[in-house]
Amino acid sequence: MEAPESAVLAEMPAGNGPGDRIRERYELVALRRAAGGQLELATIPLFGPGARSGDHRRFRIRCALSDEHGTVFAVAACERPHGHRLMSVQSGQIPPGSYQPTAELVQPGTVSFRDLPVTLREDRRRWGDIVAQIPDRLERVRPTHLILAIETSGVTDHVGERIDRARQLVRRAVDGANGANGADDQLRVSLLSYGPHAVPDREADAQVRTLAWADTSENALTEIAMLAEQGAAPLGYWRAAQLECLLTELASRVSNADGRPVLVTIGSRPAFPARVDLASEIIPCPRKRNWMTAWQFLRENLGFAFGAITDHGRQDEDIWACLGSTAFAPLSAVDPWRFAAKLGLAAATRQTLPLPLIEPEGA
Amino acid sequence: MPPAQFDSDRLNGDRRITMWGAPSTGKTTFLAALSVALLRQNGMAQQENGERAAWRVVGVDKADSDALTTLMKTLAGDRAFPPATTAVEQYRWELVGTVQRTIRVGRFRRERRKETVTIPLDLADAPGGAAAPTLAGHPRWEALLKNMERSKGIVFFFDPVREFTDGDAFSHTFAVVNELSQRMRDRQLPGGRLPHYVAVCIAKFDEIRVFKTAERLGMIEFDTDPPRFPRVPDDEAREFFASLCEVSRSGDAEMVLSMLEQTFQPERIRYFATSAIGFYVDRRSGGVFDPDNFQNHVPGRDKTEPSRIRGSINPVNVVEPMVWLGRNLLKEPAE
Numbered sequence: 001m002e003a004p005e006s007a008v009l010a011e012m013p014a015g016n017g018p019g020d021r022i023r024e025r026y027e028l029v030a031l032r033r034a035a036g037g038q039l040e041l042a043t044i045p046l047f048g049p050g051a052r053s054g055d056h057r058r059f060r061i062r063c064a065l066s067d068e069h070g071t072v073f074a075v076a077a078c079e080r081p082h083g084h085r086l087m088s089v090q091s092g093q094i095p096p097g098s099y100q101p102t103a104e105l106v107q108p109g110t111v112s113f114r115d116l117p118v119t120l121r122e123d124r125r126r127w128g129d130i131v132a133q134i135p136d137r138l139e140r141v142r143p144t145h146l147i148l149a150i151e152t153s154g155v156t157d158h159v160g161e162r163i164d165r166a167r168q169l170v171r172r173a174v175d176g177a178n179g180a181n182g183a184d185d186q187l188r189v190s191l192l193s194y195g196p197h198a199v200p201d202r203e204a205d206a207q208v209r210t211l212a213w214a215d216t217s218e219n220a221l222t223e224i225a226m227l228a229e230q231g232a233a234p235l236g237y238w239r240a241a242q243l244e245c246l247l248t249e250l251a252s253r254v255s256n257a258d259g260r261p262v263l264v265t266i267g268s269r270p271a272f273p274a275r276v277d278l279a280s281e282i283i284p285c286p287r288k289r290n291w292m293t294a295w296q297f298l299r300e301n302l303g304f305a306f307g308a309i310t311d312h313g314r315q316d317e318d319i320w321a322c323l324g325s326t327a328f329a330p331l332s333a334v335d336p337w338r339f340a341a342k343l344g345l346a347a348a349t350r351q352t353l354p355l356p357l358i359e360p361e362g363a
Numbered sequence: 364m365p366p367a368q369f370d371s372d373r374l375n376g377d378r379r380i381t382m383w384g385a386p387s388t389g390k391t392t393f394l395a396a397l398s399v400a401l402l403r404q405n406g407m408a409q410q411e412n413g414e415r416a417a418w419r420v421v422g423v424d425k426a427d428s429d430a431l432t433t434l435m436k437t438l439a440g441d442r443a444f445p446p447a448t449t450a451v452e453q454y455r456w457e458l459v460g461t462v463q464r465t466i467r468v469g470r471f472r473r474e475r476r477k478e479t480v481t482i483p484l485d486l487a488d489a490p491g492g493a494a495a496p497t498l499a500g501h502p503r504w505e506a507l508l509k510n511m512e513r514s515k516g517i518v519f520f521f522d523p524v525r526e527f528t529d530g531d532a533f534s535h536t537f538a539v540v541n542e543l544s545q546r547m548r549d550r551q552l553p554g555g556r557l558p559h560y561v562a563v564c565i566a567k568f569d570e571i572r573v574f575k576t577a578e579r580l581g582m583i584e585f586d587t588d589p590p591r592f593p594r595v596p597d598d599e600a601r602e603f604f605a606s607l608c609e610v611s612r613s614g615d616a617e618m619v620l621s622m623l624e625q626t627f628q629p630e631r632i633r634y635f636a637t638s639a640i641g642f643y644v645d646r647r648s649g650g651v652f653d654p655d656n657f658q659n660h661v662p663g664r665d666k667t668e669p670s671r672i673r674g675s676i677n678p679v680n681v682v683e684p685m686v687w688l689g690r691n692l693l694k695e696p697a698e
Contacts, residue, residue, distance in 0.1 A: 199661050200442050200673045201645070238664045275655035281571050283673065284656045286645070 020053045022108045025078040026087070030061060031355045037137045042358055043076065043084070046103045046111060056104040058115075061356035063094045065175060070094060072130055072354050073120055075103075075111045086127055087111070090120035096175070098359060133354040143259035144345060145188045145214060146173050147250065148224075151241050151267025152233050153195035158311050158331070159232035162266040165309050165334055166191070167224050169264060172336040173345040174217045188258045189220035193227060194246050197272055199237040199283055206233075208246050214258040240282045243271035243319060247294035248287075254302055261304045262343050265323045266331070268311040295322050307343045309334055378692045379483045380458065380685070381510045384520025385535035389566045389639055391445045393520070393681060394420070394456070394484070395434035396639035400678040402435075417462065418686060420484070423455040430454045438640070442672035458482040460689050482689055485510040511543050515695055516560045516688040519623070523565060523573050523607040526616050532608075533615035533622070540626045554628065560691045561623065561632045562684035565604050568595070568638040569659050569679070573607070577636065578654075580606055590644045590651045592679055600634035631691070635684045641677030 027043035034040050044059050063071045070091040076084035087109055094117055101115045113120055123130075148166045152159055173187055191212040198205040211223040243265070254261050272285035298304040308315075308323040313330025315321045320328075327342035329335070340346045382390045398420040405419065422428030431454070434445045459481045468474045511517065519536075526532050547557060567573055574593070577583050582603055583593045595603050601620075608616035623632060643659040644650055659677075663670040 200671055201643075202442075202674075237661070238668065276571055276575075276657065278571060278575055281658070281662075283658055283661065286656075288655065 020108065021049075022047060022051050022077075022105070023049050024085075025049060026051070026105070026111060027076050027078055027084070028059070028061075028103065029072075029074040029076055029084075029086075029355060030358045031134065031353060032358045033138050039134055039136065039138055039353075041131075041134075041355075043078070044358060046075065047105050051105055053105055053107045056102050058100055058102045060098065060100050060359040062098050062359050063096055063356050064353040065096050065351065066093065066354065067133065067352045069123065069125065069354070070118075071356055072123055073113055074127070074130075074355070089123045089125070089127065089130070091123040092116065092118040092120040094118055099356075130354050133352070135351060135353070139351050142344070143186045143188075144173070145190065145254070145258040145261045146170065146345065147190040147192065147254070147261060147263045148220075149192045149194060149208075149246050149263065149265045149267075150227070151195065151265075151269065152193040152227065152230075153241070154232055154235050154268065156232040158268065160228065161331055162309070162311075163224060163228045165266055165331065165336075166264075167221065167228075168334070168336045169340060169345075170217055170221055170224065172340040175346065186259070187217055188214040189217050190214055191220050191223050191227070192246065194242050194267075195233050196235075196237040196239075196241050196269065197245075197283070197286055201286070205286065206236075208242060208249055213253075237283065239269065239280075240272045241267055241269040242285065243267075243269075243323070244274065244285050244289040244291035244294065245272075245287065247271075247291050247298060248289045251294045251297045251302075254298070254304075256302060260344070261298070261302055262307065262326075262345060263298070263304055263323070264307040264309070264327075264343070266309045270317045270319045291319055292322070299325075305343050307339060309339075378480075378516070378695065379485055379510070379514040380516040380518060380688055380692070381485045381507075381514040382518045382520070383507070383511065383539070384518075384564075384566075385522065385525065385532055386447070387525055388520035388522040390518075390520055391434065391447065392438065392639040393518075393564070393566070393637070395431075395438040395445050396641075396676060396678040397681045397685060398431055398435050399439050399676060400682050404682065418458060418460040418682070418689060421457055421459050421481075423457060423483075427454045427456060431456060438672070439676050442674075442676070444670055444672070456484045458484055458685055458689060460686075462690075462693060480689070480693060482516070482692060485514065507539065508542055508546065511539070511559075512546055514559060515692050516562070518684055518688070519561055519563045520566050521563060521604065521607075521619070522567055523576070523610075524567050524570050526607065527572065527610055532619050536619055536622060540622055544626060556628045557626055559627055559631065560688050561627050562688050563600075563604060563623065563632060563634045564637045564680075564684055565595075565600065565607065565634065566637055566639070567660075568636045569640060569642050569657070571658055573636075574642075574657070576607060576610075577603055585652070590677070592642055592652050592677065593654075594679065595636035597633065597635060597683070600636050603636055604634050633684070633687055635680045635687075637681055637684065638679040639676070639681060640672050641679045643674045644677060645674070 025045060026047040027045050030042055030044050031039050032042035044061070046057055047055055070093040072089060072091045074086060075088045076086050078084055088111060099116060101113050104112050104114065106112050148169065150162050150166055170189055189212060192208055192210050194208045195206055211227060212220045250263065271291040273280065273282055274288050274290040275284050305326040306323050307327040308320055309329050309331055310320055311331045315324055315328055327339050329339055337346070382394065384390055401419045420431065422431050437443050437445045459479065461477055461479050463475055463477055521532055544557060552558060577595050580603065582595045582599045584596055585591045585593050605620055608620055640659050642652055642657040644652060645656065659673050661671040661673050
C-alpha cells in the first residue's frame, strides 16, 4: 500500500466511471503512525480496476476519539502516476475502538460503508480543513495497568461518590487510550475494595477484595456497577482502613507485564500502623504490615504512579501524601481529565483524529 | 472445724471502703473488673488446690447481685464499658474475704480459724462531680463526705489520661480532702493526719501513653508466666505517679501527691498501677503480651459511638489494692 501525498489529493466531486466497472483503484484515506511517531496519510485498498457494482470488501480500522464532525471516511481514486482523486467524503460519530466495516461499491464513484455503529453522512467540509485537523504526532500512552482501590465502608453517599469517581476515571482512561493511540487494549484495569480491620477482634476480619484483576476496562466497569449496587459496608473501626494490607498485597502481586502500574486510591481513612503508634493511637494492623515499606517497594521497584482521591481533600497525613504523590484531588472536586493526565493515563489535552487509523497487522 | 463467721457488726462497723475519684476515672469499670478478676482467681485457685481464693465481691441483696452481674457481663461479655457511677451508686456491694485469724478460746488457748469478713464498698462521686468544688453543699457532696468520714479505706482513682487532657485531679481532690480534714479535726488524729488507708490506683495502665511513660522510665517488669503482662512494681508506683503528675495539663497534679501525703499518714498510702480492662492479647498469635500490639481500649467516636474493648479483659492490679486494704482494715480495731 502506498501512502498518498496530501499535496496531490485534489478536492473533486465524486466521479463516475463508464459502465458498471471501475478503471481505477478505490482506496480509503486513513492515517498511519510512522516509526518516529509522526502521523502520515495512507490508504487502505478497497476495490481494484475492473471491480463492478455490488462488489464489497471487509477491512480493519481503528477509530480514535473524533471531534464534533466525527470520523471521516474518504474514498479516493488512485490514478497512477498522477496521484489520488477524492471521490467521496462521509463521516459519523463513531465511538473509539476497533472495527471491521464492509465497503460496497454501489456504482462506479459511489462507495457505501456498513457494519459500523452509526450511519455515515456526507461531509461537505473542504478536504483541506479536514487534513488540517490531523495532529503532527500521535500522543501515545504506554500500556497501563490502572489499579483502582475503593474504600467501600462508611457513609452511603460518600461510598457512592467514591465509586462514581472510579467509574469516571476508568472511562477517562479508556478515552485517553483511544484518543492517544487508538488502542484500549493498552489499558488493563484492576478493581479492589477495602475497609477497616475488625475491631473488636472477635468480629470476622474482612480482607481486601479483588473484584477485577488486569481485566478489560469493560469488565472493570461492569464490576464497578455491581459494587455500586451493593452499597456501603458498615463503617466499622472509624479511625483506619486496611491500606497497609492493600499496598502489601499489591507489592506481591503486581508485575510490569500488565503495563505501567498506576494506583488510584479513593477513600478517607488512614492506614493501620504496623505497631503501637503513640501519635495516632490507631490500633495496629493484625498482620503487622507496614504501609510505608510496601509503598516504597511499589514506587522504587515497580515504578508505580500514585493517585489519591479523598473525602476530606487533605494530604496532611503521610499516607495520603504518599498515595497522592502523583495526583491528588478531593472527592467533591475531581477534574477527571487533569487527574488522569497527571497519572499518564491520557494526554493533558484531548487529542482527536479526523480519520481512521490503519490497524496494524495482527492487531 | 467449720469456718466461723465474724461478728459482722463488730467487724463491719466502720470498715468501709470508699472508691473515690474524679468523673470518668473508671471506678465502676474497676469494680466490675475486680469482680471478674476475683472470680478468675477463684477458678484458678480451685483448679490448683481445690480451695477458693480469699476475696470476692457480692451484692448485699438480690438486686445488688443482679446489678453486679450485669456490670460484669457488660465488661467481660459485651466488651463494653459499664454505665457511669450515677447509674450504680444506688446499689450496695461488699468485699467478702476469708481470712485466717488467731482468736482466743478460753483463758489461755488461742486458735487459728478461717473467718469470713465483709467490707462494704461505697462508690463515691458521680459524673459532673460530687467531688467538684463547685458542688460543695450538694446532696451528693454530702454523701461522698459522709462515706469517706465513716470509711477506713479509700481507693483513690487517678486517671493519667484525663489529667493529661483535662488536668483537673487537683481541683477534684483538694476540696474533698480539705472538707474531710475539717470534719474530722475534732478526733484525735495521729500527727494531725487522717487515719484512712489509701490505695492510690493509677488507672488505665493499659493506655498507650501511660504504658509508654512507664516504659520510658524503665519501670516495667513482666510476669514470668504467660501471658507475661507488664506491671509497675508497687515499690516504684509512687515514683510513677509522681512522674505522671508532672505532665498534667494544668500543672496542678504534682500537688495531688503532696496533698495526699500531707493529709493521710504516708505509711498508710500505697500506690498501684492498675488497669481494669488490661492489655490486649491476640490469642491467634501465641496468647502472650505483645509490646507492639497491646491496646485494648478502642475509643469511641465523638458522642456517636461508645468506647469499646478490643479483646478479652485482663485486669491488672485490681485485686491487689483491695486485698491490701482488706488486710489492713482487719488490723484496725472497730470503733
